[in-house]
Amino acid sequence: MVEEHETPTSKRVSAKLDYMFEQLKPFVENGEEVPFSVMQEIFILALTEDHDDDACVNRNLIHSSFEILETLKAKEENDSPLLSAAMLNLLTVVFGNYVTSNNRSIEREMTSFKGLYAINKSQSDTSTRAQEIAKSLWAEDHDRAIRVGEMAQRVYAQMHAEGRSANLPKDAEALRKWIKPVAPPYSQRGGRARKPK
Template sequence: MTSNPAPIVTADLEVDQLTSTWKKFFPKFNSAIESLSKALNSGEAPTFGDLNTLARTLITEEENSSNNDFIGMAFQSLEDASEGDEVISENIRKSLIPLFLALLRSQSCSASISIKSERLRIKPLLDANNEKSVVIKRAKIIANDKWAADTNKEIRTSEMANRVWSQLVDEGFSQYLPQNVERVKVWIRSVAPEHARAKGRTKKRSA
């Protein structure tokens, strides 16, 4: 029994799914597997029309590609040649299933190579974004802790941004910090208490 080509599965599946090759190839792959599996499981050969559609899906890149004309001519010729003899027609249609499975396997290998190449370009960007996300979360935690300890409610957002920046540097996050402290101010704004958002300098308490 002919086995279906296996879908691409890698350790970096979430990254792979972001590549343009995955987005372009897998809808085709799944559609083709579903169509061929239905034929294999039922024991009934797909119609020439189904095979024509499947070939267009797998081979052509554009809806109006000239390949569609050649594919249509090929299947029309096969249908005409077997017209009037259902046995011959069915044998021809069944014999084409392994050809489509081979085509799928070939495309799967090509897609795997393309996805691997795209992953090498995308993953560093995602890693950098993940690292930045970690730093932002840490900045919010630092700010939140410092504001909780500010019982006199004296620390405004700008001053807190400077304090958070300094602590992040001390904790070894220098390479992940933005070029200016104003960005840190934006990071911690969502955790700032009401008094920290007020404009102007904090009024000094009288002794």
């Protein structure tokens, strides 16, 4: 079963999230104002993707926006706490949205993987049962006459009789690859099986 940290989204964003938390942690723990440089870095991480064609343009826009904000903060010293508070609110929204959006993606991937896991498990169980049937029938083949193709047909019919048809391949020919690993050497020779005496 796939764990949450193994999903594609988690692999893609977990290092970024860890880094963002580490950048914010000292300021939050000490009740200090988050510097614009840290905010800018988090905005860039949260709002741009490396594989995105517009990433460079967006990074430049974010960078120039923070330069303007730094200039405004320096010019209007009395209003800077309000400016910082407004930016912190925006940072909270961007960061929260980044986390929420990626959590939703991870949940969707986990749901998909659960379905795939169930299908693969069911397919594996059916394949294992097919091999068990083939081994049993070959163990009873004292004349050493049953070839893989014929065994595939017998196993296919028995699997249908057991009610396992939902996970079977479309025909007995396709089932050959499932039972071939357990086939004795004589069953894999070419040509027709010899007639028992």
